[in-house]
Amino acid sequence: MRIPLALAFGIFAIGLVLSAFLSDYNLRLLNLSVIAAVAVIGLNFAFGYAGLISLSHAAFVGMGAYGVAILTTKFGWLPWLAVPVAIGITVVFSALIGFPLLRLRGHYLALATLGLNVAFYIVATNWIELTGGTNGIARIPELSFLGYPLADERSFLWFGLGVLGVLAAGASLIHRSRYGRAMMAVRDDEIASEMTGINTTVVKIAAFALAAGCAAVAGCLFAFHVRFVAPEDFNYAHSITYLAMLIVGGEGSIVGAILGAIVLTFLPEWLRFLGTAYLAFFGLLMLGILIFLPTGIVGLGRFLPWRRPKRPAAILGVRSTEVSS
Amino acid sequence: MADFIQLFINGLAIGSVYALAAIGFIIVYSATGVVNFAAGQFVMFGTFAGVAALMNFGMPWPVGYAVSLAAMAVFGALFFLLIYLPLRKSAVLTIIIGTVAIGITMQNAAQLTFGSWPFRLPSPLEGIMVDIGGAVIAAHALAVVVVTGVMIALLWLLFYRTSVGIGMRAVAQDVQAARLMGLNVNRLLALSWILAAVLAGVAGLMLGPMWFADVSMGDPIALKAFAATIIGGFGSLPGAIAGGLFVGLTEVLGASYISSAYKDLIAFGIMILFLLVRPQGVFGERIQDRG
Numbered sequence: 001m002r003i004p005l006a007l008a009f010g011i012f013a014i015g016l017v018l019s020a021f022l023s024d025y026n027l028r029l030l031n032l033s034v035i036a037a038v039a040v041i042g043l044n045f046a047f048g049y050a051g052l053i054s055l056s057h058a059a060f061v062g063m064g065a066y067g068v069a070i071l072t073t074k075f076g077w078l079p080w081l082a083v084p085v086a087i088g089i090t091v092v093f094s095a096l097i098g099f100p101l102l103r104l105r106g107h108y109l110a111l112a113t114l115g116l117n118v119a120f121y122i123v124a125t126n127w128i129e130l131t132g133g134t135n136g137i138a139r140i141p142e143l144s145f146l147g148y149p150l151a152d153e154r155s156f157l158w159f160g161l162g163v164l165g166v167l168a169a170g171a172s173l174i175h176r177s178r179y180g181r182a183m184m185a186v187r188d189d190e191i192a193s194e195m196t197g198i199n200t201t202v203v204k205i206a207a208f209a210l211a212a213g214c215a216a217v218a219g220c221l222f223a224f225h226v227r228f229v230a231p232e233d234f235n236y237a238h239s240i241t242y243l244a245m246l247i248v249g250g251e252g253s254i255v256g257a258i259l260g261a262i263v264l265t266f267l268p269e270w271l272r273f274l275g276t277a278y279l280a281f282f283g284l285l286m287l288g289i290l291i292f293l294p295t296g297i298v299g300l301g302r303f304l305p306w307r308r309p310k311r312p313a314a315i316l317g318v319r320s321t322e323v324s325s
Numbered sequence: 326m327a328d329f330i331q332l333f334i335n336g337l338a339i340g341s342v343y344a345l346a347a348i349g350f351i352i353v354y355s356a357t358g359v360v361n362f363a364a365g366q367f368v369m370f371g372t373f374a375g376v377a378a379l380m381n382f383g384m385p386w387p388v389g390y391a392v393s394l395a396a397m398a399v400f401g402a403l404f405f406l407l408i409y410l411p412l413r414k415s416a417v418l419t420i421i422i423g424t425v426a427i428g429i430t431m432q433n434a435a436q437l438t439f440g441s442w443p444f445r446l447p448s449p450l451e452g453i454m455v456d457i458g459g460a461v462i463a464a465h466a467l468a469v470v471v472v473t474g475v476m477i478a479l480l481w482l483l484f485y486r487t488s489v490g491i492g493m494r495a496v497a498q499d500v501q502a503a504r505l506m507g508l509n510v511n512r513l514l515a516l517s518w519i520l521a522a523v524l525a526g527v528a529g530l531m532l533g534p535m536w537f538a539d540v541s542m543g544d545p546i547a548l549k550a551f552a553a554t555i556i557g558g559f560g561s562l563p564g565a566i567a568g569g570l571f572v573g574l575t576e577v578l579g580a581s582y583i584s585s586a587y588k589d590l591i592a593f594g595i596m597i598l599f600l601l602v603r604p605q606g607v608f609g610e611r612i613q614d615r616g
Contacts, residue, residue, distance in 0.1 A: 053418050100601045106417055107360040108559070111551050112600040115593045118548060122593070126586040237544075240425050247422055277437055283430030290423045291411045 042214020064219025340573020365547025371529020401522025
């Protein structure tokens with residue numbers, strides 16, 4: 001219980017300090033990275049723990065965002081009423097689609113979920129009566145929390161950090177519970193975990209639905225932050241970005257998920273001096289991380305002085321089973 | 326009827342391009358196990374190699390085509406050396422993300438070199454029309470179908486009648502056994518990448534006159550090639566051909582007879598249906614073999 005609480009508190013404290021002196025523009029980026037971090041923590045359930053290669057994460061973020069946008073603007077619902085319904089719809093949909101889809105493995109699952117994301121994009125672009133097509137949906141009402149409207153970047157950041165802290169703590173609890181261990185067992189050896197009495201189908205669908213639920217939370221945050229949704233934000237390229245965030249940060253690690261989301265959101269800013277060549281450099285940098293830092297940024301933690309293992313073999317052994325997929 | 330013939334042949338032409346892209350993708354996948362998400366960017370590079378050779382340097386047709394394909398072969402070899410070799414021991418997803426990353430770099434490099442304005446790559450058969458059963462068809466579309474047929478025949482000869490091709494199939498089947506038989510595995514793997522790049526180059530050169538040569542053309546082609554391989558069967562060359570033609574035909578026929586907005590949804594809907602009901606595709610390997 002101590003580590004999840006410390007994690008949530010740490011996230012909040014660091015964010016609070018940062019929010020004191022960052023400019024409005026950087027606060028906006030920090031908000032976007034907090035939203036991405038919520039989504040990537042979700043993806044960590046599906047990919048990091050259960051080993052399901054999901055390339056439809058952006059579609060689930062989009063379902064959450066569109067759910068909130070449609071319910072508040074077309075049906076005039078209150079934001080706080082729309083949020084649970086949008087998340088619920090996404091979770092139920094992901095479980096229903098996961099039931100047949102998760103029989104697939106490896107790159108078959110990757111391509112099937114990619115197809116799902118492409119299908120979502122096509123429907124969101126062309127179902128104009130419901131989604132507004134490429135024009136998207138504007139004028140989403142602002143969210144207020146306990147009577148305070150979250151109108152500016154700073155107050156939204158505090159709220160977002162709260163959500164991220166709660167989710168990170170929850171994810172950390174699940175990681176430590178028998179359910180988290182069941183997911184990792186399914187990832188490491190499906191047949192062996194079935195032999196020990198784990199219902200692998202249920203575990204995989206649960207991991208997938210948990211991932212979709214976090215994605216929907218991120219989508220709701222996105223809709224209330226940007227207050228405009230359009231299909232382009234939930235294109236399959238964003239699914240790949242979420243996976244890239246998880247891999248850059250360090251798969252199977254909650255801290256890694258958050259770090260990856262922050263680094264990849266701020267990277268375009270840090271590389272602005274490259275101008276139009278930014279993407280070329282970004283691709284090469286990603287490749288470099290994959291080749292030279294296969295356990296992601298959290299893999300660097302091994303080099304910290306207080307993490308230097310006393311008995312290298314045993315401790316590294318544990319790490320490597322946690323990180324490898 | 327004339328309309329249908331015209332649409333059918335245009336669908337076959339587009340489908341041929343998808344089929345070639347899918348074949349390149351499959352050759353790499355069976356030999357190396359790499360799911361190459363940059364496959365679409367390979368085709369885009371092929372088109373722009375043509376733009377550079379034929380338009381920027383003004384080479385005559387045969388020379389320009391030869392130079393573009395040679396450039397693609399060099400590119401395939403470089404890809405093998407710089408991307409595949411360092412990543413080959415990584416997990417499936419790491420390699421997928423790696424090819425995505427290099428795809429982003431490729432697209433950006435093309436944009437830096439050629440700008441984001443689309444080019445119109447001419448065809449040697451520019452403006453020639455053929456009359457078939459009352460339908461007027463661009464000679465280029467017919468040529469694309471014929472060239473694809475010839476390429477497939479050549480590939481068949483390579484894989485079944487030459488020692489190099491048989492070696493490549495042996496490597497695809499079992500790398501360890503192939504090495505024990507004394508085959509130079511690395512050279513054959515490199516050859517698979519080169520072959521894939523050259524096929525993508527052919528696809529790109531033929532696609533240029535049908536679409537506009539645009540640096541962002543890679544992603545839609547990759548998605549269609551993926552759909553083609555799933556429908557035809559992952560790892561199967563006849564499957565890639567059948568799947569590519571099928572996707573091209575549904576795209577063109579679906580756009581005019583069903584709905585132009587949802588034309589892509591038809592192909593992807595069928596792809597997802599195949600994954601759910603028959604994941605090994607029409608001609609594919611049994612899925613348990615590769616799980």
